[in-house]
Amino acid sequence: MTQRPSQGEAPLAIELRGISKAFGPVQANKDISIQVKRGTIHGIIGENGAGKSTLMSILYGFYKADAGEIYIGGRPTPIPDSQAAIDAGIGMVFQHFKLVQPFTVLENVILGAEDGKLLKPSLAKARKLLTDLAREYELDVDPDAVVEDLNVGLQQRVEILKALYREADILILDEPTGVLTPAEADHLFRILKGLRDQGKTIILITHKLREIMEITDTVSVMRRGEMTATVKTAETSPEQLAELMVGRKVLLRVDKTPAQPKETVLEVRGLRVIDDQGVERLRGIDLDIRAGEVLGIAGVSGNGQSELLEVLGGYRKAEGTIRMNGQEIALTGSASDARMRRMQGIAHVPEDRQREGLIMEFRAWENVGFGYHREERFGSGLFMDNTALRTDCEGKMARFDVRPPDPNLAAKSFSGGNQQKIVLAREIERDPDLLLIGQPTRGVDIGAIEFIHKQVVALRDKGKAILLVSVELDEIMALSDRIAVMFDGRIMGERLPSETDANELGLLMAGMTGKPVAAE
Amino acid sequence: QDANPGLIIDLGGKFDKSFNESAFNGAQRWAEENGADYAETELANEAQREQTMRRMAERGANPVVVLGFANASTLDVVAPDYPDTTFAIIDMVVDQPNVKSIVFSEHEGSYLVGMMAAMASETGTVSFVGGMDVPLISKFACGYAQGAKAVNPDINVIVNMTGTTPSAWNDPVKGAELTRSQISQGSDVVFAAAGGTGIGVLQAAADEDILSIGVDSNQNYLHPGEVLTSMVKRVDNAVYDTFTQAMNGELETGISVMSLANDGVGFALDENNADLVSAEMQAAVEEAKAKIIAGEIQVHDYLSDNSCPAF
Amino acid sequence: MTDALPKWADILLIPLINLILALVVSGLVVALIGKDPFEALSILVTGAVGSAYGWGYTLFYATNFIFTGLGVAVAFHARLFNIGGEGQAALGGLGCALVLLYLPLPHWSLAIIAASLGAALFGAAWAAIPAYLQAKRGSHIVITTIMFNFIASALMVYLLSRVLIVPGAGGSPETARFVESVHLPNAYDVLPWMGFSRSTPLNVSFLLAIAACVFVWVLIWRTRLGYEIRAFGQSEPAALYGGISSVRIIMIAMLISGALIGLMAINSVMGEAERLVIDPVQGAGFVGIAVALMGRSHPVGVFLAALLFGALYQGGGELTFEMNGMTREIILVIQALVILFTGALDNMVRAPVERAFLSARKRPRAPLPTNPVEPGGHSDEKKVEP
Amino acid sequence: MDYAGLIQILDSALRLSTPLLFACLAGLFSERAGVFDIGLEGKILASAFLSAAMAAYTGNVWLGMFAGILASLMLATIHGMASITFRGNQLISGVAINFLASGLTVVIGEAWFGLGGRTPQLEGAARFGELTLPFADAIRGIPFIGPIYADLLSGHSILVYVALLCVPLTWWILSRTRFGLRLRAVGENPAAVDTAGVSVVGLRFAAVMICGLLCGLAGAYLATALSAGFVKEMSAGRGFIALAALIFAKWRPWHALGATFLFGLLEALGNRFQSLELLGITIPTQFMQALPYILTVVILAGFVGRAIPPRAGGEPYVKER
Ligand SMILES: Nc1ncnc2c1ncn2[C@@H]1O[C@H](COP(=O)(O)OP(=O)(O)OP(=O)(O)O)[C@@H](O)[C@H]1O
Ligand SMILES: Nc1ncnc2c1ncn2[C@@H]1O[C@H](COP(=O)(O)OP(=O)(O)OP(=O)(O)O)[C@@H](O)[C@H]1O
Ligand SMILES: [Mg+2]
Numbered sequence A: 001m002t003q004r005p006s007q008g009e010a011p012l013a014i015e016l017r018g019i020s021k022a023f024g025p026v027q028a029n030k031d032i033s034i035q036v037k038r039g040t041i042h043g044i045i046g047e048n049g050a051g052k053s054t055l056m057s058i059l060y061g062f063y064k065a066d067a068g069e070i071y072i073g074g075r076p077t078p079i080p081d082s083q084a085a086i087d088a089g090i091g092m093v094f095q096h097f098k099l100v101q102p103f104t105v106l107e108n109v110i111l112g113a114e115d116g117k118l119l120k121p122s123l124a125k126a127r128k129l130l131t132d133l134a135r136e137y138e139l140d141v142d143p144d145a146v147v148e149d150l151n152v153g154l155q156q157r158v159e160i161l162k163a164l165y166r167e168a169d170i171l172i173l174d175e176p177t178g179v180l181t182p183a184e185a186d187h188l189f190r191i192l193k194g195l196r197d198q199g200k201t202i203i204l205i206t207h208k209l210r211e212i213m214e215i216t217d218t219v220s221v222m223r224r225g226e227m228t229a230t231v232k233t234a235e236t237s238p239e240q241l242a243e244l245m246v247g248r249k250v251l252l253r254v255d256k257t258p259a260q261p262k263e264t265v266l267e268v269r270g271l272r273v274i275d276d277q278g279v280e281r282l283r284g285i286d287l288d289i290r291a292g293e294v295l296g297i298a299g300v301s302g303n304g305q306s307e308l309l310e311v312l313g314g315y316r317k318a319e320g321t322i323r324m325n326g327q328e329i330a331l332t333g334s335a336s337d338a339r340m341r342r343m344q345g346i347a348h349v350p351e352d353r354q355r356e357g358l359i360m361e362f363r364a365w366e367n368v369g370f371g372y373h374r375e376e377r378f379g380s381g382l383f384m385d386n387t388a389l390r391t392d393c394e395g396k397m398a399r400f401d402v403r404p405p406d407p408n409l410a411a412k413s414f415s416g417g418n419q420q421k422i423v424l425a426r427e428i429e430r431d432p433d434l435l436l437i438g439q440p441t442r443g444v445d446i447g448a449i450e451f452i453h454k455q456v457v458a459l460r461d462k463g464k465a466i467l468l469v470s471v472e473l474d475e476i477m478a479l480s481d482r483i484a485v486m487f488d489g490r491i492m493g494e495r496l497p498s499e500t501d502a503n504e505l506g507l508l509m510a511g512m513t514g515k516p517v518a519a520e
Numbered sequence B: 001q002d003a004n005p006g007l008i009i010d011l012g013g014k015f016d017k018s019f020n021e022s023a024f025n026g027a028q029r030w031a032e033e034n035g036a037d038y039a040e041t042e043l044a045n046e047a048q049r050e051q052t053m054r055r056m057a058e059r060g061a062n063p064v065v066v067l068g069f070a071n072a073s074t075l076d077v078v079a080p081d082y083p084d085t086t087f088a089i090i091d092m093v094v095d096q097p098n099v100k101s102i103v104f105s106e107h108e109g110s111y112l113v114g115m116m117a118a119m120a121s122e123t124g125t126v127s128f129v130g131g132m133d134v135p136l137i138s139k140f141a142c143g144y145a146q147g148a149k150a151v152n153p154d155i156n157v158i159v160n161m162t163g164t165t166p167s168a169w170n171d172p173v174k175g176a177e178l179t180r181s182q183i184s185q186g187s188d189v190v191f192a193a194a195g196g197t198g199i200g201v202l203q204a205a206a207d208e209d210i211l212s213i214g215v216d217s218n219q220n221y222l223h224p225g226e227v228l229t230s231m232v233k234r235v236d237n238a239v240y241d242t243f244t245q246a247m248n249g250e251l252e253t254g255i256s257v258m259s260l261a262n263d264g265v266g267f268a269l270d271e272n273n274a275d276l277v278s279a280e281m282q283a284a285v286e287e288a289k290a291k292i293i294a295g296e297i298q299v300h301d302y303l304s305d306n307s308c309p310a311f
Numbered sequence C: 001m002t003d004a005l006p007k008w009a010d011i012l013l014i015p016l017i018n019l020i021l022a023l024v025v026s027g028l029v030v031a032l033i034g035k036d037p038f039e040a041l042s043i044l045v046t047g048a049v050g051s052a053y054g055w056g057y058t059l060f061y062a063t064n065f066i067f068t069g070l071g072v073a074v075a076f077h078a079r080l081f082n083i084g085g086e087g088q089a090a091l092g093g094l095g096c097a098l099v100l101l102y103l104p105l106p107h108w109s110l111a112i113i114a115a116s117l118g119a120a121l122f123g124a125a126w127a128a129i130p131a132y133l134q135a136k137r138g139s140h141i142v143i144t145t146i147m148f149n150f151i152a153s154a155l156m157v158y159l160l161s162r163v164l165i166v167p168g169a170g171g172s173p174e175t176a177r178f179v180e181s182v183h184l185p186n187a188y189d190v191l192p193w194m195g196f197s198r199s200t201p202l203n204v205s206f207l208l209a210i211a212a213c214v215f216v217w218v219l220i221w222r223t224r225l226g227y228e229i230r231a232f233g234q235s236e237p238a239a240l241y242g243g244i245s246s247v248r249i250i251m252i253a254m255l256i257s258g259a260l261i262g263l264m265a266i267n268s269v270m271g272e273a274e275r276l277v278i279d280p281v282q283g284a285g286f287v288g289i290a291v292a293l294m295g296r297s298h299p300v301g302v303f304l305a306a307l308l309f310g311a312l313y314q315g316g317g318e319l320t321f322e323m324n325g326m327t328r329e330i331i332l333v334i335q336a337l338v339i340l341f342t343g344a345l346d347n348m349v350r351a352p353v354e355r356a357f358l359s360a361r362k363r364p365r366a367p368l369p370t371n372p373v374e375p376g377g378h379s380d381e382k383k384v385e386p
Numbered sequence D: 001m002d003y004a005g006l007i008q009i010l011d012s013a014l015r016l017s018t019p020l021l022f023a024c025l026a027g028l029f030s031e032r033a034g035v036f037d038i039g040l041e042g043k044i045l046a047s048a049f050l051s052a053a054m055a056a057y058t059g060n061v062w063l064g065m066f067a068g069i070l071a072s073l074m075l076a077t078i079h080g081m082a083s084i085t086f087r088g089n090q091l092i093s094g095v096a097i098n099f100l101a102s103g104l105t106v107v108i109g110e111a112w113f114g115l116g117g118r119t120p121q122l123e124g125a126a127r128f129g130e131l132t133l134p135f136a137d138a139i140r141g142i143p144f145i146g147p148i149y150a151d152l153l154s155g156h157s158i159l160v161y162v163a164l165l166c167v168p169l170t171w172w173i174l175s176r177t178r179f180g181l182r183l184r185a186v187g188e189n190p191a192a193v194d195t196a197g198v199s200v201v202g203l204r205f206a207a208v209m210i211c212g213l214l215c216g217l218a219g220a221y222l223a224t225a226l227s228a229g230f231v232k233e234m235s236a237g238r239g240f241i242a243l244a245a246l247i248f249a250k251w252r253p254w255h256a257l258g259a260t261f262l263f264g265l266l267e268a269l270g271n272r273f274q275s276l277e278l279l280g281i282t283i284p285t286q287f288m289q290a291l292p293y294i295l296t297v298v299i300l301a302g303f304v305g306r307a308i309p310p311r312a313g314g315e316p317y318v319k320e321r
């Protein structure tokens, strides 16, 4: 690995001149120019679909630009494919990781960068190098672990290791913290700072202004395929950036009155889940949620939150008892359970909108009935009433400001934020007694986050019960009326937002108990 | 002299080295000898049977010869619509005034080659490979077994069928494997009645140095000195005769049986198998042939009751 | 990419170019074996669609392919690859024949209803076991349906040579002819003035096939069940979340698929052969796969693709009949090339055509709409909603 | 059944499973790289034809074999063009290739030989002979081991041994070489391979070509070793059975050996025990002939769990739409 100490007046690591890119009729990048100095961290922000990922993918040779030039270290460097980018010292961690799931960490790291035709020597060499890198940058991962068994945080480390293994001088990270816990994000930032101090150049795409302010040296703002501004981070503020991004003033805090909880809506006792591999995922959960309050579940992902949501949503088998409005509900996890839940007044915004919440190939109007498609309002007898669905969809799109408000577009054609609004509209407008909502703003830009948070608070104020699961501590702190922390399938403790802070919650999330409340 | 005969080759194809090929050869012989022409086409699928029969008739072909049992019920419907056309069907009886039905006594021919197999066998086990387990093929197998048992009542006759899909008639690989399996069970003479699959049977027999018996056409030449004989079924003669009779205006409808008596079936003897067929064997078979013709030996026809006394 | 191509180009121009390419290559093959490709083409086309006679056969074959194509398509919507059409159609034939042989049915109108039930029931039953094994045991449906094709053929040979065979009728492995009263009216009976001959195999089951197209369209795009089938096919995790039972959808989709394929027997067994023979399917089960794939699993697409294949079958038959020395397998070659060019090499033509259209329209185009939501790649859907 | 009978059945199973094994490994390469191939059948058929035709023409079986491989490679190229270059539907392309092979073999065969698509019968050097392993005759006498070596292992065409060698070779390539690692990766996540700087198109084409090569060997074995010439449609569904075996084997080389041998064994058993009498009832031949297929279903349902194909299988790699 080459290590160049940063010099006084840093030369340019990257310069893009006049990059344009169209996907068919969509102009994703329009005449974009940008300069990034060596040894700095450069942030890029912008709304969903602004063209950030596209621009970086062009720099990495994943897409080919229609026009424009790329200069690396001052020299014009055509990058027709990723190999050229790697040769130019560029590494990229994509928003959706490019890992081979059933491979080990080691295999993923050497893929494409093997020495020689046989694997054995490559693997041996990589193993050694990996240990060195891990030590140097605090990037520990078991080289023999299979990637699909790793949580996202560790998978991201593998991606970073891949880049470092290829001796990248320039590291691009596309929304790296979207899936990380605060602790993991902090860790990542420490690593990034360490890399910068070694003279590496880092480009960071994120939707989180806090991160921009915390770590970047300069920041560029993109809007609708164009680069609208590049400023020094020290000379700007989150409010200014938000306005540059969205084109209007954005409220960065959640405004809400104190909760007025009423009767208990959901009562969970001794909930246990054992998955197909025989692993106990939930080890006896007790919870109460009352009407008119938001119960936030904090925790590092993979500690049972997903399973909890799935059980409550009716599509995972469990033991224990759950009462909804005083009535016990079935826990067999069969399809009829999931249907019954909806009738019993439980709505569910799932964590993964693209995998579960939406049928990506269906049009928007088909998606607004999903899960409720057997209800009278969407048809009679055997038939579906497509007109009713379309009308319903138009209303929802208007009320939830889905853009573009075209019911005939396929779900996959909407940006993430707008996809989330469609799901939200579907579930909230069902007028449920209890809303389960998982990772409501993952990967969503700040304009949409503001909107989604408002909706959640409004529903609470209507006297509904809300169970919020999120890995974003900020979000949990801002929205919850009570916070429960999950670790390893147990509730480690419950806190009031006013009486706790990120530090204490962070400790609980790491399994270090303050005072145990729910778990046995 | 205004005969313009037509021949419809059946699904197996013109060059199946067997049934269809034999018919084609008969037609060719007629054409060459008479310097005349005839219409000919090949069926591509089941649904074309009726279509093609009608096309032939409407084109003015007369007589129209169709091959194989599968045409019977179609012809039964088509024939009345073309009273001026004479049809001939081979291997099946269709009871219509303008249809000549030509059936073969395959069981008799098979009986004779069964006798030869039993006499040539040193192991006391002979075998049979059929295409598909359908009655017509069982007719071959049954005659063969009867002949073998007539020579040696204790003889073991192994009967195998290739498969149940259309590829059963085109699978020489499987035919060869069946033959090898039979050899391992002691068989040293194998009789194949399985279309293209039979090629594999004869090949495997030659490879493993046992004797084989061909079918329909004379297949002795395929492996000279290793094919004991062939149970010939003179489809070529049937077609040739039909064409000739029509040309001479003496074509008669009704049932015509091609048997040992009129050399409609028989066994092939030529230079390729001269060394394999001993004088003694030949004499015995000729004697049996005479007796069958005279009615002294009754060879059971499997089709008469769908069962066989010999297995 | 929705905007790249106008609709007419997408559904007419591109398939047409593909078809022409397929015919050009077929022509080369014909020329290569020393025959005149132009003569062949003209025989092919006039043979298929140049006369009432040709239409009678073209539509007859198309009817078979519509049924099998629809069946495969319904399964495709649930992301199930049903290769078992051969077996299911054969069993459909059995069901149809049993009804017609053993029930006293005075009139064809009654008979077609009873026989349809029998055919659909048997076809569905033959699909049910692979479906059950897939749903409950995860046994790969591609293997099980292939195996069931072989098992079906064995069953058919057994039944027809041992059980249903008419004793003393010469040993042909087929059932007796159905009685005259269940004879389906064919095109000649119904439309004699259009020049159909008495023997035309085209019969009223063509109407049944069209009805089946409508049925499938309604089922898939208008019913709750169809909605669930499509949802399940698009995303299993989402179906789980949405309370859609995978076992139920797999079973129902395969049962419907098998039933539709079984119905082919109404055309081939009841309408044409009027008896059951050993292999009443003749590869239509496999052609159904090609038809469903080319028709993009949409009933209209299936109908058109079936028509094309019907025309190729009939035109190809004429070709071997009319052109001396033309082997009948030439039809297979032409079919293969049509499948290849229209089905698999589609993008070879599409990409340049799209580029041409895009650059032609680029100049007058307005800038992007305000919110950067992109009407990205839903070219498949446009066939979904007629 | 006696020991010799058992050896014979295993011997037969070995022969019958060889084409399946070639084809199964062929499919394995292609599908592990993410390209589904239901056109195995067509490639086998094309190779069987051209190998027999060339062997008949030149009298040299090796030339025949290379011609067969060439034919199969040509179809593989079409499949590659359709499913990789032009990102078409892999199933459609496979179906088309099967039809194409069925048609062309007969059309061309008829034009060349005029034997209805059949090739002339192959003799002598135009056919693969049987290879006798060293000391086979000496060892035959030893009880138990002798027959296994001399009758079961010895006395096959060289291609049988090649097929058997292909199993460890495939395993070694996939698990021990750079190429294998990349090939497996491209079947699981082509984007990972692409962003790692390796050509997805190149890898997939390589895999499809290896598939063509192996199918070519399967076809040559059918026509020039097991039989002595080409008969139309002589592949007789073996490509589909190989596909079933591939799924059965969960896309793994050693499992492929097991699965194809099982299929071969079931067929050999079906050949051997066609007329079985149980408790005085004669089981119909047709039942015995269907038995291998019934058993496959039973085994699949009873003992083999869900088979998870390579994740990117069947989908063309599309970056931009
Ligand atoms: N592979 C693709 N094919 C077609 N269009 C694409 C593709 N990738 C992106 N686009 C389009 O390009 C535009 C820019 O997308 P891009 O992914 O660069 O946005 P982004 O700024 O990264 O958004 P996000 O914040 O959601 O990650 C989008 O409107 C999208 O429609
Ligand atoms: N191949 C494609 N065709 C069309 N649109 C695409 C394609 N790939 C991505 N897009 C669109 O580009 C936008 C951004 O793409 P990206 O891959 O960054 O999505 P995402 O990050 O998963 O979603 P988001 O960040 O908006 O939540 C999305 O709106 C997506 O729908
Ligand atoms: Mg992005």
Ligand SMILES: [Mg+2]
Pocket (backbone or CB within 6 Å): A048, A095, A175, A416, A443
């Ligand atoms: Mg994003």
